[in-house]
Amino acid sequence: MRTALVIGTGLIGTSVALALAGRGVRVHLSDQDPDRARTAAALGAGTAEEPEGPVDLVVVAVPPAHVARTVAEAMRRGIARGFLDVASVKGGPRRELEALGCDLTRYLGTHPMAGAERSGPLAGTADLFEGRPWVLTPTSATDTEVLNLALELVALCRAVPVVMDADAHDRAVALVSHTPQLLSSMVAARLEDADETAVRLCGQGIRDVTRIAASDPGMWIDILSANPGPVADILAAVAADLDETVRALRALQSADEAKRGDGAAGIEDVLRRGNVGRERVPGKHGAAPAAYETVAVFIGDQPGELARIFADAGRAGVNIEDVRIEHATGQQSGLIQLFVEPHAAPGLTAALRERGWSIRQ
Ligand SMILES: NC(=O)c1ccc[n+]([C@@H]2O[C@H](COP(=O)([O-])OP(=O)(O)OC[C@H]3O[C@@H](n4cnc5c(N)ncnc54)[C@H](O)[C@@H]3O)[C@@H](O)[C@H]2O)c1
């Protein structure tokens, strides 16, 4: 692929464009808000100038409700060999394109399973998709050349292609993306009127659970409007768990010992099922989840501290598999958790101690 046109230069479009431009593709950028295309261009994602002739690939990265019309318009102009979109839902846009009478041989619906709670071009990064699944939903009508262009795009973004049926995709993302977004928002919504003294106690648990609650509501209304049935089905199952958990907690307040035992069993059931589900979440690079050991180190909030600890781990010959930083409220220090293979943890702990780091026991 030598040339591409990215329509919609927000978080996803700019990230795609940065990855392609970084690997030598000439990328043209377009957005209904020209300032956004210019911002993406200024970040090195390509040029905001119109292509002079046809490009190899058009990537449509606009909100789901605008996908079909934008793809149809690009097809009408005949400006590329293939047309992709990256929307978070796949069944609806395909059916809309069908209804608009578009040539579906030239179109492929795709969805990179990577993103962020921020939107707009300034949130874009070239490495956003590295190692992440990127769903492709070809049908028997899809032209092989278009499928190959999509596979090339995924490879250039260093993502991992996953082929799925569009409706199966929508049911899957209802479970792993759309319902979690709503639940994160619902937990965060409890904080809206909470007492300041309670909010000050927020620790890493609530930060983990509510990160995506900062997402753009407009975008999510669009996504959920295009996938309401499957999300409602999963939320109904969550609601049944919630009802059961409330019942179990009330039983724990009872004076009757048997009822308290029943309540504890109900709570344990949901917590254990949660453990089992969590174990199924894929680990690094899509591999089976690894049981890493954590080495927790106190770290100062000043320039160079992270570089120093990573260099010290490197000197000890230890590969850091994952990392998490917990910031203590109101303090100029934090706690960095280094995830390493279990056999490497004792050596790393000793080496860091020797170099003066304070390790949390
Ligand atoms: N945010 C995520 O985590 C994520 C992840 C994967 C896929 N997606 C999908 O990617 C698409 C873009 O999402 P985003 O997060 O980059 O949103 P964003 O708000 O950051 O960017 C969307 C851009 O599209 C532009 N736009 C809107 N309508 C347009 C039109 N008709 N023509 C041209 N430009 C138009 C907007 O001006 C904006 O710059 C959506 O379909 C979304 O479902 C999002």
Ligand SMILES: O=C(O)C(=O)C[C@]1(C(=O)O)C=C[C@@H](O)C=C1
């Ligand atoms: O914010 C993130 O970390 C995301 O990856 C967001 C996320 C997801 O739920 O996985 C959200 C919607 C997209 O369609 C794809 C990615």
